[in-house]
Amino acid sequence: MLDEKRILLIIGGGIAAYKTLELIRLLRGAGAEVVPVLTRAGAQFVTPLSVAALAGHPLHQDLFDLTTEAEMGHIELSRAADLVVVAPCTADLMAKMAGGHADDLASTLLMATDKRVLIAPAMNVRMWEHPATQRNLAQLRTDGVLVTGPAHGDMACGEHGPGRMAEPGAIVAAIGAALGGGPLAGRHVLVTSGPTHEPIDPVRYIANRSSGAQGTALAAALRDLGARVSFVTGPASVPPPQGVTVVRIETARQMLEAVEAALPADAAVFAAAVADWRVTHEATQKMKKGAAGLPVLEFAENPDILATVSRHAQRPALVVGFAAETENVIAHATAKRARKGCDWIVANDVSPATGIMGGAENAVHLITAEGAEDWPRLPKPQVAARLAARIAAHLTGHTE
Numbered sequence: 001m002l003d004e005k006r007i008l009l010i011i012g013g014g015i016a017a018y019k020t021l022e023l024i025r026l027l028r029g030a031g032a033e034v035v036p037v038l039t040r041a042g043a044q045f046v047t048p049l050s051v052a053a054l055a056g057h058p059l060h061q062d063l064f065d066l067t068t069e070a071e072m073g074h075i076e077l078s079r080a081a082d083l084v085v086v087a088p089c090t091a092d093l094m095a096k097m098a099g100g101h102a103d104d105l106a107s108t109l110l111m112a113t114d115k116r117v118l119i120a121p122a123m124n125v126r127m128w129e130h131p132a133t134q135r136n137l138a139q140l141r142t143d144g145v146l147v148t149g150p151a152h153g154d155m156a157c158g159e160h161g162p163g164r165m166a167e168p169g170a171i172v173a174a175i176g177a178a179l180g181g182g183p184l185a186g187r188h189v190l191v192t193s194g195p196t197h198e199p200i201d202p203v204r205y206i207a208n209r210s211s212g213a214q215g216t217a218l219a220a221a222l223r224d225l226g227a228r229v230s231f232v233t234g235p236a237s238v239p240p241p242q243g244v245t246v247v248r249i250e251t252a253r254q255m256l257e258a259v260e261a262a263l264p265a266d267a268a269v270f271a272a273a274v275a276d277w278r279v280t281h282e283a284t285q286k287m288k289k290g291a292a293g294l295p296v297l298e299f300a301e302n303p304d305i306l307a308t309v310s311r312h313a314q315r316p317a318l319v320v321g322f323a324a325e326t327e328n329v330i331a332h333a334t335a336k337r338a339r340k341g342c343d344w345i346v347a348n349d350v351s352p353a354t355g356i357m358g359g360a361e362n363a364v365h366l367i368t369a370e371g372a373e374d375w376p377r378l379p380k381p382q383v384a385a386r387l388a389a390r391i392a393a394h395l396t397g398h399t400e
C-alpha cells in the first residue's frame, strides 16, 4: 500500500512515543521507508537504538550535527520525503509549528519542508482542551496540516477523554489516504452500522442487540484500503472508526435519509441491524401506569433501506446487504438477495448459542450470484478485512 513511499517520522516527547515503535513496524510492513527524527524530549520515552533498529535507518536527532549535515543537510532531509508525519505530536510541537519556531531539528524540518505534514496529537485531556492548543490546532488546519486523532479513552495519566494518540493502524490509514494510496483510493463507500432505536415515548424505545462491531470494523478496513468512507451509524456500543465521515442517526427513517444524502457511492454495505417495525404513534409524553390498563402498541413497517438503495436512481455499482438469521441461514439469505435486488448478502447465524451478535467473532456465508461461500469463524476485524478486499477486487476488476 505504501510501496516506495518515504516517510519522515518525527517522534515528540510524549508517553505515546512507545506506540510509534509499532507505527514504524506497520509502515515498513506496508512497504514504506521510514526516516526517523527523535526530539530531545522524545528520547526520554523511547531509546534512539529502538527507533533506529526498527526503522532500519539512521536516526536524526541534532540540528547542529556536522556529520549528518555533511551527508544530508536539514533542508534536503525535510524535502526528500513523500510525507512528514509527527507522532506523537505533543502540545509543545503543535505550538512550535503554529508559531513558526525553528529552534531544534524537528521544528526546523517542519518549517523547511515543502511536503504535506500529518500530525497525530497526543496529550493529557486538559492540555488538549486548553484554548492555546485549540488555537494552535485551528491555525495548523488553516495552514494545511493534516490531523489524525486524537482518540477518546483512558490515558496513561489516569484521566479519560480526548487526547490519546490515534492507534498505529489508524495513522497508517491516514498516511495512505494522504498519499492517495490503496486499491480503493478515489472510491466512495457507504457503510451502515449498529442498531436503530425506534421510540415508544420520550424515554422508551425498541432496540436490538447489535453492537456495531462488524460495521465499524468494515468501515475501518475499507478506509485502510484507501476508500473515502461515509459511515451512517445507529446508537452502537463501540465507537466509530477514525478517518471516516460519521453520520449518527437513531431511527430507521433517519438512517434512510442519511444514506440517500450520502449517495452517490461506488459501493454500499448495509451492516446495520435496522428495526423492521416502529411504533405507529410515538407518545409525546411519558406513558404512565394507570387505570387504562396495559398499553397496546401498534406497529408500522419501517422503510426497507437495502431494497430502496438497490432500486435507486443513484444505485451504487455494488450493493451488499447483511442478513441476520436464526435458522435456515443460507436459504433465507439467498431468498433475501433476490427479493431486495442487491448484489451480495453477508449472512450470519445470530442464534444466541453462536454468541455472534454483540460478540467478538463472526462466521459468515457470502451469497452472490454464483452461490454461497462459507467463510470460517474469524474475529470481526478479519471478516471485515476479507470482505473489504473482495469489495476492492470487485470494484477494481482485480482478483485477490
Ligand SMILES: Cc1cc2nc3c(=O)[nH]c(=O)nc-3n(C[C@H](O)[C@H](O)[C@H](O)COP(=O)(O)O)c2cc1C
Binding pocket: 011, 012, 013, 014, 015, 016, 039, 040, 041, 042, 089, 090, 091, 092, 093, 122, 123, 124, 127
Ligand atoms: C512523563 C511525561 C509525559 C509527558 N507526556 C506528554 C504527552 O503525552 N503529550 C504532551 O504534549 N506532552 C507531554 N509531556 C510534556 C512534554 O514532554 C514536554 O512538553 C516536552 O517539552 C515536549 O517536547 P517535544 O516538543 O520534543 O515534543 C510529558 C512530560 C512528562 C514528564
